[in-house]
Amino acid sequence: MADDPTPVTAIRWQRHVATAVPALLLAAALLRLASLYRDVARARALAALGQPFERRLAKSALRVLVLGDSTGVGVGANRPEESIAGLLAQDFPAADIVNVSRSGARVAGALAQARACRRSGLVFDVALLHVGGNDVFRATPMRQLAEDCELLLAELAEVADRAVWLGPPNLGIVPLFPPPFSWVFAARSRAATALFARTAAAHGVSFLDFSAGEHAVQFKRSRDHFAIDGLHPNSSSYSYGYAAARRIIGKLEGRTHRAGARRS
Secondary structure, three states: OOOOOOHHHHHHHHHHHHHHHHHHHHHHHHHHHHHHHHHHHHHHHHHHHOOOOOEOOOOOOEEEEEEEOHHHHOOOOOOHHHOHHHHHHHHOOOEEEEEOOOOOOOHHHHHHHHHHHHHOOOOEEEEEEEOOHHHHHOOOOHHHHHHHHHHHHHHHHHHEEEEEEEOOOOHHHOOOOOOOHHHHHHHHHHHHHHHHHHHHHHOOOEEEOOOOHHHHHHOOOOHHHEOOOOOOEOHHHHHHHHHHHHHHHHHHOOOOOHHHHHHO
């Protein structure tokens, strides 16, 4: 029994452990946070390099507006032609495609883009809306987000005959965000997506929810679906997203819409 620690020694050892464990946990958390900030900076640098695909045709029976955030720009695709706007251009060689998307745009930013189009007298047969992810990432207050969504879709109705909203995926699966950050973004994504879907339905806008149903099965937490930054889609994911949107976009082939009537 001579080797047993004395009560005083045991108490001191417990105090050291009680002090060291929280310090180690805090250090680990700070390292993870620093790593996240570094990775987010890398994602922003990649977004800054993105160039939105656009093809202007003076005479066209189909006019398409692409607006929103970096997914409208096509950040993460190997080439602009492999973005959703670029893939649409291949399917519709006679379409006039205007792309006003900007990396980092929230719903309020897309609203400003739509208003600028209306003030310029631009009208379209269809608008492809890529927005919502930055509102989840930056935690736009839900009341403000609801108001912005209402204003955006009302504005889009003034410039496009139809609108297709390509919603963001569940940000909780994005490799850039490890736990516990992924848990926070997953909860925010669910709340925001429910709001997007309700607002789109109220305005007669087709909403593609890439966080649910068959799309949720497709997009899981794997770097196979994302660009090198672990945040933006890669060319393969843009191809998948376009295929889903194409089911709706394809209904426009051979049809004359309000935009054509306005131009005549």
